[in-house]
Amino acid sequence: MKQSQTAKYVLTAAAAFTLAACSMPGAGPSARLPTLDGQPPLVVAHRGASGYLPEETLEAYARAIELGADVIEMDLVSTKDGVLITRHDPNLAISTDVAKHPEFAQRKKTIQVDGETQTGWFSNDFTLAEIKRLGAISTDAERPQQFNGQYKVPTFQEVIDLAKAKSRETGRTIGIYPETKNPTYFRDLGMPMEDKLIALLEAAGWNSRGAPVFVQSFEPGSLKYMKSKGLKTRLVQLIDGDGIDMATGRMTYAVPVDRPYEWTKAGDRRNFDVMVTPAGLAEIKTYADAIGPWKRYIVSIKGTVGADGKPVDVNRDGKVNDADATSMAPTNLVAEAHKVGLLVHPFTFRNESRRLASDYKGDAANEYLAFYRLGVDGVFTDFTDTALAARKAWLKENGR
Template sequence: MGRIRRSIAAGVAISAVATVAVAGRFGVAEADGRDGARPLVIAHRGASAHRPEHTLSGYRLAIETGADYIEPDLVQTKDGVLVDRHENALSQTTDVASHPEFAARKTTKSIDGVPVTDWFSEDFTFAELRTLRAIERIPGIRPDNQAFDGQDVIPSLEEVIDLAQEHGVGVYPETKHPTYFASIGLPFDEPLLKTLAAKGLDRRGSKVFVQSFEPGILERLRKRTKAHLVLLVNGSGRPYDFTASGDPRTYADLVAKKGLEWVATFADGIGPSTSWIIPVDASGKTLPATTLVKDAHRANLTVHPWTFRPENTFLPVNYRLGDPASPVYARAQGDAAGWLRALLATGIDGIFSDDPALAVAVRSTL
């Protein structure tokens, strides 16, 4: 495997190191993030607090700043190529709206039961998508990231895996809307399994986790691969494949003890919203931690919650800093290091982070 320099980009390093001060130590990281290993830092969509998400430049920055895994969200093209986008709707993360040649492709579809008007990945060939360029999805929170708009093409899953393997880090792909894609004749199973096999990532212990908010696809994949599988758990509601099939269970049912035992029959871990681990009250302040991490460990499941990000908007109220009346309060950085320390204290095995440099810096002091 390749080696990378673990240097931290100057501006990122200053904000990361300045916020950390704790003692202690974890052991060497293992592929599954369990058994006494240090918690994994999973670069959520890349270094997405510093670059437009799901771009090779964002993943490179995440790797340079010490991430253990990089995370691509997967959608499909008309010709069945797995590509890396937050959603199959393209307008928030690409410059598709500025391409007059594609104006007629804007349409309305029902995605997981919700009407969405946009341009969609499955209406474009891979070659056509490569003519688009990535843009910052939340410019109001990260206006500086707009300086990188237009610099990156949409990468394929193969390209993301190649980058990860070149530098010796893992890859953590998510299948987006698998029930929807299967309904239009583009199921994820075959192209994903074929790609993992081609890259040597279909064996137990491979540096890959495959994740989904829908249990159904993970149940199918379990029968055909030994790669690590993770069920994502939203903060409310239920999996869309449950809705489609009439299964009344909710995500709350799946994080109960019996639910976790069922999840463990096909998955190796869960990726819950942080609210399942440290809930917040009606005012947004944290409450005592739940027993979810211990319950999941008893079921032999790893726990990788999402998402750690430094701006006040994404922090519990009691970890926010600054004047709420300030026009920049929402995007100002709060006590993110303190929030991550609280999460790590619950015994989690890893964390999805939009700012992997900060997460690595906090972890290095434990």
């Protein structure tokens, strides 16, 4: 299904990912939006069209582009023979059918990844040829399962080639948003990925400020290293958290998403929350162009706690989740980030009702609208079409 013309934006070479207002149907020449550059926010397809197809596959990326995504997002891990592939986790058990391959049974092991004990099969123990024998699977049981095992794990180079081909085919620039995933883990294995990432972007002709590329990481050291080695694309500091205390709405922290793992190794006990302070944002601005915070740093949620101190299953569906909570007043993070010149791209927006606060009435569009109205510069979404429809409605609100 093709997205309508409202999704046909061209990313200018002079300012990567600045959506030209004149390319929007009905856009007024003087209407300014609350984003940092006054332009419409980007719709970033998180791991591709991962709400519909197994994530981080060429098929998922192609579907997201077909739906109208401005940018496709991918996580990079390394194979045994040093090839960058698109997987969210080094542990292949999470997103592939490796457990169904008896020839690899002996490679199952239990190790530490960023301080977390994991059991499974790990990308660094497999050559690319071996990984190409695996099939990708959905990582969410509530999402379509009929495609499991049908699609292969792509290399980063294959995704670059896809983005370029689809840009030519559609006549609009499709951006990419790669992440160095678990960079300390791979560096400790003697398999650093940063230089390879830079080399691939250089070979693609995309190592420039105006390239349709954002490079992201949860580890500041990875971003700083790439910047020092001549990476010229926009850089994004990701900011994570573990969960929300339903009684207070405050962020909670636990391994492995309490802090950048390089901080843990160095004995730095600060959590990610220091990055969203004025001082933290100012520090990020010295090496990055944007932040990618978990959306709860911008709009948190608060639930009902019973006399036993436990969260209450308000909607009585047998589970306690976001649907049993309501949104809190937004923080000033977007404004504070904009004040120092940082773009804000929160993650991750999803359609499932269990992931929507009760005041959104089960309609994901209401959540997007809340964030668009706050001036975010882009959103990471598993459902490109929903994000675009909400953006269209929001632009109409603004006379665009």
